[in-house]
Amino acid sequence: MYDLIIKNAKLIDETCVDIAIEQGQIAEIANSILARSKRVLDLRNKHYISAGWIDSHTHCFAHSPIYYDEPDVIGIKAGVTSVIDAGSVGALDVAEFYQLARQAHTHVYSFLNISKIGLITQSELANMDNIDALLFEQALIKYPDFVVGIKVRMSRSVVGENGVEPLIKAKKIQKKCGLPLMIHIGNNPPDLDEIADLLTEGDIITHCFNGKPNQILDKNNNLRDSMKSAIKRGVILDIGHGGESFSFAVAERAKSLGIYPNTISSDIYAKNRLHGPVLSLANIMTKFIALNYSKKRIIDSVTVNPAQILHLKNKGLIAVGYDADLTIFDIKQQPTSLSDAHGEVRQSQEQFVPLASIVADVAKDDIHIQITQEGSKNELRISS
Structure with a gap:
């Protein structure tokens, strides 16, 4: 007997399947599953399902003095099954963050800030003494399943007079541990060309479509040569929208040049x-x-994409043997106005609307199901 069967679920390619879940993992996928189950959720060929959404750039350390939120508020209650905090904490606070994260139903991971103090100030890399390689490496050893990457913020307000030196140190640490490195780009100095030239395959540029002067496009509105080379080397592009770091105009021009983000966060x-x-x-x-x-x-x-880039084992796909992290959603036919970080507005005739999140708890051989407010309106009901 399965723990849960999701019937008549619509995939993004419009095909419909049944999905059986047992002990926190996907046990069977078929056109029709007739086996018995403790619980059944029938999506009536009406609602979409995908692997659980992963937000690969968030700030969800609730005790942060600047950038804070609750993992389940931005996670499971919003259709997101995994959230990755992007540098809110450094080695000094990672233990506290880990304990808080364990209390959430949402899967929580961390890009550990290369600065040991994390984001308790906006200028965490203006003092190079804040980079303590030994302390950082000890944190990685202690929390190997929690820390999935390294975060370094490379903008003028953060690094002060230190230029790319924090990035050079971060690359040295990365060479030892092999974790993905996420680089925040903002106002210069340091210049993006100088940053991009230091990056290697698998490094992640976040805020990739920001509209600031230090953006991926040059003065002629073409992709910078340094970015062409970086992308060719396998450097990853991440959206990291935020309050100040996404421009429709840059995104549109990038698309016209055949440049797409690897991850949307x-x-x-x-x-x-x-x-x-x-x-x-x-x-x-x-x-x-x-x-x-x-x-x-x-x-x-x-x-x-984020599951593979961040090496999140058994996540990111609807496949037998993968964790039962799933997002149920609608693509609602309703006009909406959307603003970028600069107040520019675009229109869409459709919207993504999350209805429910299913999150695997493999350690307990169980799952947690969270139906959103919109899901309740759609009368998603689980029968026993």
């Missing part, structure tokens, strides 16, 4: 969730409908 925290322009990962995904991205590309950018 929100850079969400309480302020930009409550007051915009972020609101939710679903809202950011809807902006890419407005940019005429295919639905499959958008879904891949919040499921299989």
Whole structure:
């Protein structure tokens, strides 16, 4: 007997399947599953299902003095099954964050800030003494399943007079541990060309479509040569929308040049969730409908792509043996206005609307099911 069978679930390619879950993992996928189950959720060939959405750039350390939120608020209650905090904490606070994260139903991971103090100040890398390689490496050893990457913020307000030196130190640490490195780009100095030239395969540039002077496009509105080379080397592009770091104009020009992000992420925290322009990962995904991205590309950018880039084992796909992390959603036919970080507005005739999250608890051989407010309106019901 299965723990849960989801019947008549619509995939993003419009095909419909039944999905059986047992002991926190996907046990069977078929056109029709007739086996008995403790619980059944019938989506009536009406609602979509995908692997659980992964927001690969958030700020969800609730005790942070600057950028904070609750993992389950931006996670399971919003259709997101995994959230990755992007540098809110460094080695000094990772233990506290780990304990808080274990209390959430949402899967929580961390890009550990290369600065040991994390984001308790906006200028965490202006003092090079804040980079303590030994302390950092000890944190990686202690929390190997929690820390999935390294975060370094490379903008003028953060590094002060230190230029790219923090990035050079981060690359040295990365060489030892092999974890993905996420680089925040903002106002210069340091210049993006100098940053890009230091990056190697698998490094992640976040805020990749920001509209600041230090952006991926040159003065002629073409892709910088340094970025062409970086992308060719395998450098990853991440959206990291945030309150100040996404431009429709840059995204549109990049698309016309054949440049797409590998991952779509929100850079969400309480302020930009409550007051915009972020609101939710679903809202950011809807902006890419407005940019005429295919639905499959958008879904891949919040499921299989981040799972593979961040080496999240057994996540990102609907496949037998994978964790039962799933997002149930609608693509609602309703006009909406969408704003970027500069107040520019685009229109979309459709919206991503999360209805429910299913999160695997493999350690307990169980799952947690969270039906959203919109899901309740759609009368999603689990029968026993």
